[in-house]
Amino acid sequence: MNTKSIQELEDLIISYVYEMSWGQKWDGKPIPADVFKSYLSQVEKLSNLFTVDREQMGIRYFRKKENRIAYLLYFHLSNMVRASAIIEEMKKRKAWPKKIERVMDLGTGSGASLWALAQGISSPKQLPSLMYALDEDRSILNDGKKLWHQYCKMREITSPNLVSQKVDVLSLKGLEALEIQEKLDLIFCSNLVNEFSLISDSGKISLFKYLVDQLLSDDGALMIMEPASLDISRDLLHLREMLLDCLDIHISLPCSGTQSCPMISDAKDWCHFEIPWDIPRVKKRLEKELNRNSEVLKYSYIVIQKGQKKSKRRSKYRSLSPMLKNRDGGYFVLLCSDYDKLSLRSKKGDKESKQKLKNIQRGDVISLQNCHEDKLDDPKLGKQVWVGQDSKIVIHP
Ligand SMILES: C[S@@+](CC[C@H](N)C(=O)[O-])C[C@H]1O[C@@H](n2cnc3c(N)ncnc32)[C@H](O)[C@@H]1O
Secondary structure, eight states, X not given: OOOOOHHHHHHHHHHHHHHHHHSSOOOSSOOOHHHHHHHHHXXXXXXXXXXXXXXXXXXXXXXXXXXXXXXXXXXXXXXXXXXXXXXXHHHHTTOSOSOOOEEEEETOTTTHHHHHHHHTOSSGGGSOSEEEEEESOHHHHHHHHHHHHHHHHHHTOOOOEEEEEEOOTTSHHHHHTTOOOSOEEEEEEESOGGGGTTSOHHHHHHHHHHIIXXXXXXXXXXXXXXXXSHHHHHHHHHHHHHHHHHSSEEEEESSOBSSOOTTTTOTTOOOOEEEEOOOOHHHHHHHHHHXXXXXXXXXXXXXEEESOOOOOOOOOEXXXXXXXXXXXXXXXXXXXXXXXXXXXXXXXXXXHHHHHHHTOOTTOEEEEESOEEXXXXXXXXXXXXXXOTTOEEEEEO
């Protein structure tokens, strides 16, 4: 990633937030204790609103300046890093459109996904020529727009044509009114769908059908990123199923195919991914006070592309966990393919096989050679595949 370091980006945000909250220029020195205390309380409140106090959230939380400040300080960069991780995966796994000319970010907020896109480019020529940043909240759109221009200035890049527009994306009329003439190569939908909790399934399907059929180019990709939690990640799995049923699409990541997810049937199953990062200074200080630690950022996601791919019988698996210890003293890694979920296991005391499992990280794409499928399923771990001396685990870069 051709990055401005995370710390430089945090400094940019602090300067912005300082002006926004105190009408003063930040002198670059550590934030004074009283100012920090007020930020901390705002972050704590917003954080709770997104989690434990979710029922009180309401849709217009960004109308309050305090919530926008808290989002910028605490969530913007971590969401940028999550979106960057997915972008890198899309590039690696051939799910990246051949050209990126026109991009849309739905529920853009402060524009974390657009920053992620820009972080991933090595030359300004790789930026799209047109970007739509859409949100139903005018205030966060304004912040996002101003910050985007400051970001471009810092990186010495010329901003693409940025259409920053107040739109309720659930009203298709709002999207139609944009009168988009040329189709979009990339559509981001980050941390938005979980805010549609009051919207019916058919409402969600209508939105994504419109996006795919009317707005997405043939080679384009639609990325849906969501927080990682059992409920939200399973909601994303359900959305995946519905969209596969109703739209002419395939899922290109994190698992390829047009098949139903093998985890859908068990209410305890879910999948998520992780990315380590260097937590910038102020975020670290906030986390310390809040007794949290985000050294590894978690997220769930799917990438949708047009057309149904012919499905091949499984040859590759996605790991859903790092190596874990089993009750019987052996070790296992959870895997899934288009058709199966299974546990890849080593026997107690088999150090060589344990080492093979240890090399696997959550999210790796792997193939198996000479591993032996058990006839019996384990009640907890499901279908079991054993690693032995002659087994080979190929981790695809
Ligand atoms: C949690 S923020 C995510 C912001 C950004 N995408 C990110 O990942 O950091 C969700 C955003 O979606 C916006 N939003 C929620 N419902 C919306 C709707 N129906 N139409 C447009 N924007 C919406 C909110 O205003 C908010 O800015």
